[in-house]
Amino acid sequence: MEGIYLDNNATTLVDHLVKEAMDPFFTQMYGNPNSLHTFGTEVHPFMRLAMDRLYQGINAGDEDDIIVNSCATEGNNTVLKGIYFDVIRNSNKRQIITTQVEHPCVMNTCKFLETLGAEVIYLPVNRDGIVDVEILKSHLDPDKTALVSIMWANNETGLILPIKELAEFTKEKGVLFHTDAVQAIGKLKVDVKDVPADFLAFSAHKFHGPKGVGGLYIRKGLKITPLLHGGEQMSGKRAGTVNVAGLIGMGLAMELASQNLEYETKEVRRLRDKLEDAILAIPETEVIGKREIRTPNTILVSIRGVEGEAMIWDLNKNGIAASTGSACASESLEANPTFVAMDMNKELAHTGIRFSLSRFTTEEEIDYAIKALKDSVERLRVISSTYI
Amino acid sequence: MAKNDLIGGSLWEQYSQKVSERMDNPKHRGEITKEEAEAMGAKLVVADWGAEACGDAVRLYWAVDPKTNRILKATFKSFGCGTAIASSDTMAELCVGKTVDEVVKITNIDVEHAMRDEEDKPSIPPQKMHCSVMAYDVIKKAASIYKGVDPSHFEEEEIVCECARVSLRTIKDVIRINNLKTVEEITQYTKAGAFCKSCIRPGGHEKRKYYLEDILREVRAQMDKQEVQQSLDKKDFSSMSLVQKLKAVEKVIDEEIKPMLAADGGSLEVVDIKESDGFSDVYISYMGACRGCPASTTNTLYAIQHYLNEKVDKSIRVLPLA
Numbered sequence A: 001m002e003g004i005y006l007d008n009n010a011t012t013l014v015d016h017l018v019k020e021a022m023d024p025f026f027t028q029m030y031g032n033p034n035s036l037h038t039f040g041t042e043v044h045p046f047m048r049l050a051m052d053r054l055y056q057g058i059n060a061g062d063e064d065d066i067i068v069n070s071c072a073t074e075g076n077n078t079v080l081k082g083i084y085f086d087v088i089r090n091s092n093k094r095q096i097i098t099t100q101v102e103h104p105c106v107m108n109t110c111k112f113l114e115t116l117g118a119e120v121i122y123l124p125v126n127r128d129g130i131v132d133v134e135i136l137k138s139h140l141d142p143d144k145t146a147l148v149s150i151m152w153a154n155n156e157t158g159l160i161l162p163i164k165e166l167a168e169f170t171k172e173k174g175v176l177f178h179t180d181a182v183q184a185i186g187k188l189k190v191d192v193k194d195v196p197a198d199f200l201a202f203s204a205h206k207f208h209g210p211k212g213v214g215g216l217y218i219r220k221g222l223k224i225t226p227l228l229h230g231g232e233q234m235s236g237k238r239a240g241t242v243n244v245a246g247l248i249g250m251g252l253a254m255e256l257a258s259q260n261l262e263y264e265t266k267e268v269r270r271l272r273d274k275l276e277d278a279i280l281a282i283p284e285t286e287v288i289g290k291r292e293i294r295t296p297n298t299i300l301v302s303i304r305g306v307e308g309e310a311m312i313w314d315l316n317k318n319g320i321a322a323s324t325g326s327a328c329a330s331e332s333l334e335a336n337p338t339f340v341a342m343d344m345n346k347e348l349a350h351t352g353i354r355f356s357l358s359r360f361t362t363e364e365e366i367d368y369a370i371k372a373l374k375d376s377v378e379r380l381r382v383i384s385s386t387y388i
Numbered sequence B: 001m002a003k004n005d006l007i008g009g010s011l012w013e014q015y016s017q018k019v020s021e022r023m024d025n026p027k028h029r030g031e032i033t034k035e036e037a038e039a040m041g042a043k044l045v046v047a048d049w050g051a052e053a054c055g056d057a058v059r060l061y062w063a064v065d066p067k068t069n070r071i072l073k074a075t076f077k078s079f080g081c082g083t084a085i086a087s088s089d090t091m092a093e094l095c096v097g098k099t100v101d102e103v104v105k106i107t108n109i110d111v112e113h114a115m116r117d118e119e120d121k122p123s124i125p126p127q128k129m130h131c132s133v134m135a136y137d138v139i140k141k142a143a144s145i146y147k148g149v150d151p152s153h154f155e156e157e158e159i160v161c162e163c164a165r166v167s168l169r170t171i172k173d174v175i176r177i178n179n180l181k182t183v184e185e186i187t188q189y190t191k192a193g194a195f196c197k198s199c200i201r202p203g204g205h206e207k208r209k210y211y212l213e214d215i216l217r218e219v220r221a222q223m224d225k226q227e228v229q230q231s232l233d234k235k236d237f238s239s240m241s242l243v244q245k246l247k248a249v250e251k252v253i254d255e256e257i258k259p260m261l262a263a264d265g266g267s268l269e270v271v272d273i274k275e276s277d278g279f280s281d282v283y284i285s286y287m288g289a290c291r292g293c294p295a296s297t298t299n300t301l302y303a304i305q306h307y308l309n310e311k312v313d314k315s316i317r318v319l320p321l322a
Helices: A016-022 A044-058 A072-086 A104-114 A135-140 A162-173 A244-259 A261-281 A308-317 A337-342 A363-383 B015-023 B034-039 B082-097 B108-115 B126-147 B168-177 B183-190 B212-234 B242-263 B299-311
Strands: A065-069 A093-098 A119-121 A145-147 A176-182 A199-203 A214-218 A285-287 A298-303 A352-356 B042-049 B056-065 B072-080 B159-161 B266-276 B277-288 B316-320
Touching: A044 A065, A044 A104, A065 A072, A065 A244, A072 A104, A072 A145, A072 A176, A072 A199, A072 A214, A093 A104, A104 A119, A119 A135, A119 B277, A119 B299, A135 A162, A135 B299, A145 A352, A162 A176, A176 B042, A199 A261, A244 A261, A261 A285, A261 A298, A308 A352, A308 B015, B015 B082, B015 B126, B042 B126, B056 B082, B056 B126, B072 B082, B072 B266, B082 B108, B082 B168, B108 B126, B159 B168, B168 B183, B183 B212, B212 B242, B242 B266, B242 B277, B242 B299
Parallel strands: A093 A119, A093 A145, A145 A176, A176 A199, B277 B316
Antiparallel strands: A065 A214, A199 A214, A285 A298, A298 A352, B042 B056, B056 B072, B266 B277
């Protein structure tokens, strides 16, 4: 069997339909869409279609913006830094409220803004590993809070945050709400009419689109200082020639994600549960977070006595790609902040293994992975000094 | 290195072939039972180091010949990443056939070298050097159990950076000798702090007794103190700070000049010192009988300046304020 890819929260396979749709925009219709000649204008209908698909995908209104950019990291930076430039720097609202489990692209941007004088509150998670609305209520102060930025679903655990409640409460208080929805698109229903977020960031490569292209939703009427200044692309809201092929691909990927959402929530979940049940059948394993409140594709497991990097090394030898948040597998040897914030399992920082499936994962692959996983655990537990 | 660092995710690419092979198939894994040791006529030693919550834990088994103190067999078990497993396996191999006194001389650097494919190419990336340290620590622990002594018995010096095995004394010496001012410089000179970085400041991968930032700060403070003391001892007026100059001037005035003026019912105080064209201008204000005394701007003034030039420095000019 060829390599089995169970690391879909890191990135995903580009759907072959998406790749095909992108193909003409490299060598045939390669014009710059801002040019007036035919080379430039002939791509417009395709771009419009892609934009329609993006708007439909998250149920955005025509008066809203979806800025096409390079990735969710860019979208998150645009919002956080834009709020710093537009609000924090010029008013008494100097505070950003976020969480302790955000992706580094939010976490490290907030840390940077602290050095420029922003005040940042990092909300802790509750016993379920999520941020509940009560803790937000106890910290949000409409006179001080410029922005609330909370992820829709966590990349490491797959835990889904109560984003609708959080956004609704924040909006009731008249404060801006941003969400990093990078792990939500394609796995959950994302509807900006249902969830009153002001800003929402996503990346195409997490839902079977290409790398290097993403989107930032901005609700009707809101203005934010752009991260990239330059030409008039995206009505001056994000300068730089649009990644045309990327946009075409992202548009189709979004449509396919919506069409496959039911498959994701049923079939991908079934396969995930099968793998999860098999893992839990191994003695002394613990899956982090309740199944019902996780994205349908994700499992974060702690296998006692087995260090994470050793585990993914072994799995990789057997053709299985998974990921670990183990400190030993990071460049810095530092514990993963999400794991520290979770604080459910002391060994998690060294044992955490993440399996993340996609709609391309097959039953045969899961069966093989279950077998290989059991073998690896057995081998490493024989070597382990802490598992007897 | 910049070009090679930009892509990232290269951790596993930096492992030597030997490391990779030992991760896949550690030859010395497993335990030695009491029965097995007895059958060899050997004493069984079992030593543990680390804890799962710290991310590294290793258990070392030795069968030691009690007559020769020679290690007949060595095996290990390890909760740890691949490099911890590979290091432990290498460490066990290096123990076999050596006496207990010989093995305590094995360091983590020996273990890392033994895993190299090429002599001058490290077998593991810098941040993983930390894993090989555990191999060194557990050997010491096993030897201390065998000999019935404290593990610190084998440590001749206080080690600050375990990864590069740099002692407290070495670090203090390089700071002094080379007048080092930053932790980065210490790392350049000694390699301390270049690997797992735990010893740079608290909050790293591992808790340490000493941290480079603290050592640097303390040594620099001592050096500054000594510098001040030296400049005072040398009475090198030109290199003194203004406060030191003021004190040196006041000392001579208080001890030698004021008693003379007091005999005539006068006194003075130093109001200020200013640097000007290589001279130190000492501004004074007369008090008591000296005020308005004609000699205060002539002979008395010359005498004061002469004293200060002799006792403190030639660059001093005394200027009375009206």
